[in-house]
Amino acid sequence: AQSVTQLDSHVSVSEGTPVLLRCNYSSSYSPSLFWYVQHPNKGLQLLLKYTSAATLVKGINGFEAEFKKSETSFHLTKPSAHMSDAAEYFCVVTITGTASKLTFGTGTRLQVTL
Amino acid sequence: EAGVTQFPSHSVIEKGQTVTLRCDPISGHDNLYWYRRVMGKEIKFLLHFVKESKQDESGMPNNRFLAERTGGTYSTLKVQPAELEDSGVYFCASSKIRTSEYYEQYFGPGTRLTVT
Numbered sequence: 001a002q003s004v005t006q007l008d009s010h011v012s013v014s015e016g017t018p019v020l021l022r023c024n025y026s027s028s029y030s031p032s033l034f035w036y037v038q039h040p041n042k043g044l045q046l047l048l049k050y051t052s053a054a055t056l057v058k059g060i061n062g063f064e065a066e067f068k069k070s071e072t073s074f075h076l077t078k079p080s081a082h083m084s085d086a087a088e089y090f091c092v093v094t095i096t097g098t099a100s101k102l103t104f105g106t107g108t109r110l111q112v113t114l
Numbered sequence: 115e116a117g118v119t120q121f122p123s124h125s126v127i128e129k130g131q132t133v134t135l136r137c138d139p140i141s142g143h144d145n146l147y148w149y150r151r152v153m154g155k156e157i158k159f160l161l162h163f164v165k166e167s168k169q170d171e172s173g174m175p176n177n178r179f180l181a182e183r184t185g186g187t188y189s190t191l192k193v194q195p196a197e198l199e200d201s202g203v204y205f206c207a208s209s210k211i212r213t214s215e216y217y218e219q220y221f222g223p224g225t226r227l228t229v230t
Contacts, residue, residue, distance in 0.1 A: 043205075044205065102147075105156060106156040
């Protein structure tokens with residue numbers, strides 16, 4: 001069984017300040033972890049992925065995440081927020097090396113203010 | 115390369131009516147998935163096709179939902195009869211059979227279904 005917990009439903013940051021979106025996971029198998037982003041009226045876009053290679057993964061638009069097995073965490077960070085980062089972010093887990101279903105967290109809505 | 119497309123983008127129907135959602139995956143993608151998000155909840159898996167075969171339908175909520183993928187290309191998801199709790203956004207995703215150690219799923223924009 002797999003599950004994902006996103007610890008914050010809403011996060012608000014000022015433009016230019018760091019972003020931290022928290023995610024904890026649980027998996028009975030070797031997990032692959034992803035962050036997806038959904039901008040208003042758009043589809044889900046893959047931001048970055050961890051698939052048992054390097055534990056620090058870099059994604060698009062300056063985002064990165066670190067897989068910490070001891071803490072079962074996969075937090076998403078960005079050094080400096082931009083207005084265009086305002087969106088909903090989903091932490092997702094699946095079983096490595098398979099075409100299995102994705103299990104989503106409940107989502108974190110990121111607000112970026114001036 | 116065209117992405118995953120879904121039709122319609124919005125649908126408003128009355129309780130008891132029938133609705134059919136369509137998904138066109140990326141060309142050459144044999145894996146096709148349906149997910150949905152009801153208001154205030156997480157996105158949940160419904161089912162997974164490999165070509166025209168149902169690989170996993172463990173997420174289908176009840177027998178009012180029928181998914182098909184004739185010919186292994188596009189897929190339809192029919193809800194009959196629709197109930198109020200079926201309202202939500204229905205997403206379709208597709209992926210290749212095997213590329214590397216993972217199978218990236220590409221998502222469509224979703225169909226927003228409102229049952230009144």
